[in-house]
Amino acid sequence: MSFLAPLYALGLLAVAGPILFHLIRRRPKGEVPFSSLMFLSPSPPPPARKRRVDQLLLLLLRSAALVLLGVAFMRPFLRQDATAEAGEAGQRVVILIDTSASMKRGDLWKQAVAKADAALAECGPTDRVAVFAFDRTVRPVFGFAESDQLEPAQRLAVARDRVKQLTPTWNGTELGQALIDAVGVILETDAKGSRAGRVVLVSDLQQGAKLSPLTGFEWPAEVGLDLRVVADDRGNAGLDLLVDRSDSERPGEPGHLRVRVTNDANSRTEKFLLAWAGTTGADIEAYVPPGESRVVKVARPPVGSTPFLRLRGDDHDFDNALYLAPILREELTVVFLGADMADDATGLRYFLDRAWAETPERKVTVIGRKPDEQLAWEEIKSAPLVVLAGEPSAENTRTLDRYAKAGGTVLVVLTPSPAVEEAKVARYAMLQDIAFDHPLFAPLSGPQYGDFTKVQFWKHRRIKDLQPGGRVLARYDDGDPAVVETPIGAGRQIVFASGWQPSDSQLARSSKFVPLMTALLELRGGRRVAATNYRIGDRVPVAAGTTAVRKPDGSSVALDRTATTFDGTDQPGVYTADTQTGPKPFAVNLDPSESLTTQLPPETLEQYGVKLAKRESDEQRREAERQQRTAELERSQSIWRWLVLAAVFVLLVETGLAGWRTWSQPKSGSAP
Amino acid sequence: MPPPPPPRRTSGEAPGQAPGFIDPAALSRVKSLQLRARLVVEGFDKGIHRSPYHGFSAEFSEYRQYTPGDDPRYLDWRLFARSDRYYIKKFEDETNLRCHLIVDGSRSMGYGSAGISKWDYARTAAATVAYFLSRQRDAVGLVTFEDRVVEYIPPRARPGHLAHLMAALQREPAGKATDLAGPLDEVGAATPRRGLFVLFSDLLVQPDAVRSSVGNLRAAGHDVIVFQVLDPQEVEFDFDTPAMFRDAESGKELFIDPRTAASEYRRRFTTHAAAVRQACVGAGADFEQMTTSRPLELVLYDLLTIRSKRGRVPGRNAGAGGAR
Numbered sequence: 001m002s003f004l005a006p007l008y009a010l011g012l013l014a015v016a017g018p019i020l021f022h023l024i025r026r027r028p029k030g031e032v033p034f035s036s037l038m039f040l041s042p043s044p045p046p047p048a049r050k051r052r053v054d055q056l057l058l059l060l061l062r063s064a065a066l067v068l069l070g071v072a073f074m075r076p077f078l079r080q081d082a083t084a085e086a087g088e089a090g091q092r093v094v095i096l097i098d099t100s101a102s103m104k105r106g107d108l109w110k111q112a113v114a115k116a117d118a119a120l121a122e123c124g125p126t127d128r129v130a131v132f133a134f135d136r137t138v139r140p141v142f143g144f145a146e147s148d149q150l151e152p153a154q155r156l157a158v159a160r161d162r163v164k165q166l167t168p169t170w171n172g173t174e175l176g177q178a179l180i181d182a183v184g185v186i187l188e189t190d191a192k193g194s195r196a197g198r199v200v201l202v203s204d205l206q207q208g209a210k211l212s213p214l215t216g217f218e219w220p221a222e223v224g225l226d227l228r229v230v231a232d233d234r235g236n237a238g239l240d241l242l243v244d245r246s247d248s249e250r251p252g253e254p255g256h257l258r259v260r261v262t263n264d265a266n267s268r269t270e271k272f273l274l275a276w277a278g279t280t281g282a283d284i285e286a287y288v289p290p291g292e293s294r295v296v297k298v299a300r301p302p303v304g305s306t307p308f309l310r311l312r313g314d315d316h317d318f319d320n321a322l323y324l325a326p327i328l329r330e331e332l333t334v335v336f337l338g339a340d341m342a343d344d345a346t347g348l349r350y351f352l353d354r355a356w357a358e359t360p361e362r363k364v365t366v367i368g369r370k371p372d373e374q375l376a377w378e379e380i381k382s383a384p385l386v387v388l389a390g391e392p393s394a395e396n397t398r399t400l401d402r403y404a405k406a407g408g409t410v411l412v413v414l415t416p417s418p419a420v421e422e423a424k425v426a427r428y429a430m431l432q433d434i435a436f437d438h439p440l441f442a443p444l445s446g447p448q449y450g451d452f453t454k455v456q457f458w459k460h461r462r463i464k465d466l467q468p469g470g471r472v473l474a475r476y477d478d479g480d481p482a483v484v485e486t487p488i489g490a491g492r493q494i495v496f497a498s499g500w501q502p503s504d505s506q507l508a509r510s511s512k513f514v515p516l517m518t519a520l521l522e523l524r525g526g527r528r529v530a531a532t533n534y535r536i537g538d539r540v541p542v543a544a545g546t547t548a549v550r551k552p553d554g555s556s557v558a559l560d561r562t563a564t565t566f567d568g569t570d571q572p573g574v575y576t577a578d579t580q581t582g583p584k585p586f587a588v589n590l591d592p593s594e595s596l597t598t599q600l601p602p603e604t605l606e607q608y609g610v611k612l613a614k615r616e617s618d619e620q621r622r623e624a625e626r627q628q629r630t631a632e633l634e635r636s637q638s639i640w641r642w643l644v645l646a647a648v649f650v651l652l653v654e655t656g657l658a659g660w661r662t663w664s665q666p667k668s669g670s671a672p
Numbered sequence: 673m674p675p676p677p678p679p680r681r682t683s684g685e686a687p688g689q690a691p692g693f694i695d696p697a698a699l700s701r702v703k704s705l706q707l708r709a710r711l712v713v714e715g716f717d718k719g720i721h722r723s724p725y726h727g728f729s730a731e732f733s734e735y736r737q738y739t740p741g742d743d744p745r746y747l748d749w750r751l752f753a754r755s756d757r758y759y760i761k762k763f764e765d766e767t768n769l770r771c772h773l774i775v776d777g778s779r780s781m782g783y784g785s786a787g788i789s790k791w792d793y794a795r796t797a798a799a800t801v802a803y804f805l806s807r808q809r810d811a812v813g814l815v816t817f818e819d820r821v822v823e824y825i826p827p828r829a830r831p832g833h834l835a836h837l838m839a840a841l842q843r844e845p846a847g848k849a850t851d852l853a854g855p856l857d858e859v860g861a862a863t864p865r866r867g868l869f870v871l872f873s874d875l876l877v878q879p880d881a882v883r884s885s886v887g888n889l890r891a892a893g894h895d896v897i898v899f900q901v902l903d904p905q906e907v908e909f910d911f912d913t914p915a916m917f918r919d920a921e922s923g924k925e926l927f928i929d930p931r932t933a934a935s936e937y938r939r940r941f942t943t944h945a946a947a948v949r950q951a952c953v954g955a956g957a958d959f960e961q962m963t964t965s966r967p968l969e970l971v972l973y974d975l976l977t978i979r980s981k982r983g984r985v986p987g988r989n990a991g992a993g994g995a996r
Contacts, residue, residue: 031915031916031917031918031925032911032915032916032917032918032928033783033917033918033920034783034917034918034919034920035780035781035783035790035874035876035903035906035920036780036874036876036919036920036921037917037919037922037924037926038876038944039936039937039940039941039944040917040926040928040933040937041926041933041936042926042927042928043914043926043927043928043929043932043933044932
C-alpha cells in the first residue's frame with residue numbers, strides 16, 4: 001500500500017480530539033452573565049476521579065471514523081499494479097508547421113524547415129511523432145499511423161523528407177483552429193500509453209494569426225505547447241481594398257477606390273508608393289507611421305485593362321499587390337413586341353424601359369417592335385428576354401419559337417383581344433400559391449419580401465388550358481392561373497395573365513416589379529458573378545453553366561455544369577470564369593491579416609489558456625511521467641471512495657448508538 | 673488600608689422605607705427619559721425653593737498687566753493712552769454653570785438584577801440632573817463613552833438643547849469595554865473653560881486609572897463629582913448555585929461556586945470601592961456610591977449637598993464658571 005499524499009497522515013492526529021473531549025470535564029449547564037469578573041477567582045474543578053472514559057464503544061467508533069477519513073485523504077493505492085503497468089510509453093508529439101503566406105518573407109521558410117528538423121531530431125525513440133502543416137486548414141504531412149509503422153531512424157528520414165517538400169502557400173493563418181486540431185489528434189490517437197503529449201509549433205506567430213477559436217476551447221493539462229518561433233525583424237506593409245466598387249461608384253463618374261495601407265509596428269519606413277502596375281500613371285504617396293494604417297484614395301485604372309495596384313517601399317514583397325477584376329459591362333438588349341409606345345405612361349413598354357437601371361456592370365436597352373413587324377433572328381438571337389404583348393405574325397411566331405428553343409425567355413403578356421377570355425373580377429384579385437422555389441420568384445422568397453397582398457389586379461385574362469410540361473407559378477385568388485411557365489426546348493415561355501400597367505394592376509408600381517423583371521432577365525444567362533474582392537480560400541459563387549475557371553497562373557479548372565461555387569482560389573490574382581454569356585473575371589487577394597507580421601508575444605497564447613511546455617531535462621520529464629502514472633493509478637483504483645463510505649457507515653452506527661444510549665438512560669433512571 | 677467610610681444613609685434609601693420617593697425599577701418602565709426626569713425633579717421640588725433665574729452678560733472684573741502671549745484683543749488702549757502701559761481687561765465668564773454629564777455606556781453597565789440596569793439608572797440620573805439644571809438656564813453637555821467617547825454634546829443653555837440631550841441618552845450603547853482615562857482626558861482637552869463634570873460610572877477599573885483621569889480634570893480646574901453606580905448584587909453577591917459566570921465586557925467565562933467564592937468577592941470588592949473613593953477624594957473630587965435601588969431624587973439631593981458644601985450651589989449660580 002502506497003500513498004499519493006502521505007502528508008495527510010498528520011490529519012490522523014485528530015484522533016486525539018475525541019479522547020480529549022471524553023476526558024475534559026463537562027461544563028456546568030447554567031451560565032450567569034455578570035458585570036465583571038475582576039473580583040472573582042475560578043472555583044476549584046470537580047474531583048479528578050470523575051474524569052474517566054465511560055463510553056468506550058462510542059470513543060472507538062469516533063476515532064475509527066477519523067482514522068478512515070484521514071487515510072482516505074492520503075489517497076492510498078496498491079503499488080504492485082503500478083510497476084506492472086508502467087511501460088515505457090513515450091510522448092505523442094505533433095509538429096505543426098505554419099505554411100501561411102507570411103512565411104514567404106525573407107528566409108523564414110528556411111528557418112522553419114530547420115526548426116522542424118531540430119524538433120524531429122529531439123524526439124525520443126519511444127515518442128510517437130506526426131507532422132501537420134497548417135494555414136487556413138490543417139493538412140497531415142506525416143501521420144501517427146504511418147509513423148508507427150516505421151523504425152525510429154527511418155521515421156526521422158521520411159518525416160524530414162516530407163517537410164522539405166512543403167512550401168508556404170498564399171493562405172491566411174488559422175492558428176487557433178490548427179492548435180485545437182493538433183490537440184484533438186494527440187488526445188484521440190489511442191488509449192495506449194499515457195495521454196501526455198506535446199505540440200511543437202513552428203511558426204512566425206504573426207499578429208494576423210487568428211486565435212479566436214481558442215476562446216471556447218479548454219486546453220488539456222496533459223498537452224503542452226512547445227513554441228519554435230521563426231523571426232524576421234524587418235517591417236512589412238500591406239494593402240486592402242475597402243469597399244466593393246459598385247457601392248462607391250456611380251455610373252458616369254470617375255470612380256475612386258479606397259485602399260487601406262497598414263504598416264507594421266516594427267517597420268522602419270513610413271513612406272510608401274502606390275501605383276497601378278502596367279500603366280503610366282503617377283505614383284501615389286502614402287505616409288503610414290509604424291503600427292498604424294491609413295486609407296488612401298486611388299483613382300481607378302482604365303476600363304477593360306487588368307492591372308494590379310502595387311505598393312513599393314517596404315521590405316517584403318509577398319503582400320504588395322492588390323488585384324482588381326476589370327469591369328466588363330454587360331450590354332443587354334430586350335425586345336418588346338407590342339403596340340405600346342415608349343412614352344405612353346399607361347402602356348407596358350413605358351415601365352419596361354425603367355425596370356432595369358443602368359449599373360457599372362450592366363446596361364439594358366429595350367427595343368420596341370410592332371407584333372406584326374418582321375423580327376430579324378440576328379436581333380433577338382442573344383437577347384436575354386423577349387416580351388410579347390399582342391398577336392404576332394406567323395413568321396414572328398416561328399422566329400420566337402426558334403429563339404425559345406435556343407434557350408431564350410419569351411414573356412407573353414395577355415392583352416384584351418377577342419381570342420382571350422376576360423375574367424370577371426369583383427373588385428380586385430390578388431396573387432396566391434406563388435412558387436417561391438422557381439428562379440422567377442426566388443429573390444422574393446424571404447418572409448419580409450414575400451407579401452404580395454398589396455399588389456392588386458383590377459383585370460386579368462383566363463388561361464384556359466395548360467400546355468404539357470407547363471407549371472403554374474402563381475394564381476389569382478379566384479383560382480385562375482396568373483403566371484404560367486412552359487418549357488420550350490432549352491428555353492421557356494412565361495405567360496402573365498395580366499399586364500403590369502396601371503389600367504390592369506398595381507404590379508408596375510409595386511416593389512416586386514424590379515426584382516421580377518431582373519429575375520426574368522437572368523433566366524437565360526444566370527446571375528452574373530459580382531466581381532468583388534475575394535480573399536484566398538473564399539468560396540466564389542459562379543453562374544450556373546460555368547464550364548471552367550482560369551487561374552492567374554494560366555492553369556484552368558474544369559467545373560461541373562451544375563456547380564454554383566468555385567473553391568480553388570489558392571493564389572492571388574484575377575481569375576476568369578467561362579460562363580455561357582462569356583468570360584467573367586473576378587479578383588482574389590491575400591488575406592489582409594497576413595500583412596500584420598509583428599510577432600505575437602507568447603503570453604497572448606497563454607491568455608487564451610494554452611499551456612506552454614517548459615523545456616525540461618529527460619530526468620525531470622521521466623519524474624513527471626512517473627508521478628503522472630502514479631496519479632492515474634490512484635485514480636483508477638479509487639480506494640479512498642471505499643474508505644469514505646466506511647467512515648460514513650461508522651458515523652451512522654455511532655449516531656445510532658449514541659441516540660439509543662441517551663434514550664435508554666432516563667428510562668432506566670426513572671424506574672425506582 | 674483604612675476601612676471605607678460607611679455608605680451615606682438617607683431616610684429614603686430603600687424604596688420600601690420611603691414611600692415619598694419613586695422606586696427606580698418602577699420609574700424605568702416610563703419610556704420617555706424626559707418624562708422620567710420631570711417626575712423625579714418635580715418630586716424633588718416639593719421640598720425645595722425654586723432657584724431664581726440668573727443671566728450674566730460680560731462684566732468687567734479686573735486689570736492685569738499684559739504679558740507676551742496674551743490675546744491682544746483684550747488690551748485696554750485707553751489705559752495705554754493714559755499710562756503708557758499695556759493692561760489686559762478681564763471679564764467675568766459670560767455663561768452660567770457649564771456642566772458636563774459623563775455617562776459610562778460600557779457593557780458592564782448593562783448589568784442589572786433589580787429590574788433596572790446600571791445604564792438605565794445612570795442615564796435616568798443624568799437626565800434628571802440635565803433637566804434640573806436646564807430649568808435654571810445652566811449650560812448642560814453630555815458625554816457618553818465606552819472605551820472611547822461615543823457621543824459628545826457640548827454644554828449649551830439654549831431651548832431645545834435638552835431634547836437633544838434626551839435623544840442622545842435614549843440611544844442604546846453598542847456596549848464595549850470600559851476605558852476611563854482616554855475618554856475623560858479627551859473631554860477635558862476639548863473643554864478649555866472650567867466647569868462641572870458629573871461622572872456616572874460603575875468604575876470597575878483599576879483605581880489608579882480613576883485617580884489619574886479624575887486628577888487630570890481637577891488639575892485643569894474643573895469641579896468633578898463622581899457617582900459610582902452599582903447593582904445591589906455587585907455589592908452583596910448573594911448567588912446560591914454554582915455556574916459559569918460570564919464577564920459582560922470580555923466574554924470570559926469562569927466556573928464559580930458562590931458558596932466558596934462570595935466572601936472573597938466581598939472582601940475584594942470592598943477594598944476596590946474604598947480605593948476608588950480614596951482615589952477620587954484624594955484628587956479633590958466628590959464621590960458618592962449608590963446602588964440602582966436607591967431613589968433617583970437622592971442623586972439630585974446629593975449633588976446639591978455637595979455643591980452647597982463647596983459654596984457653589986448650582987441653584988444659586990454665582991459665577992460658577994469662574995473668571996477667565
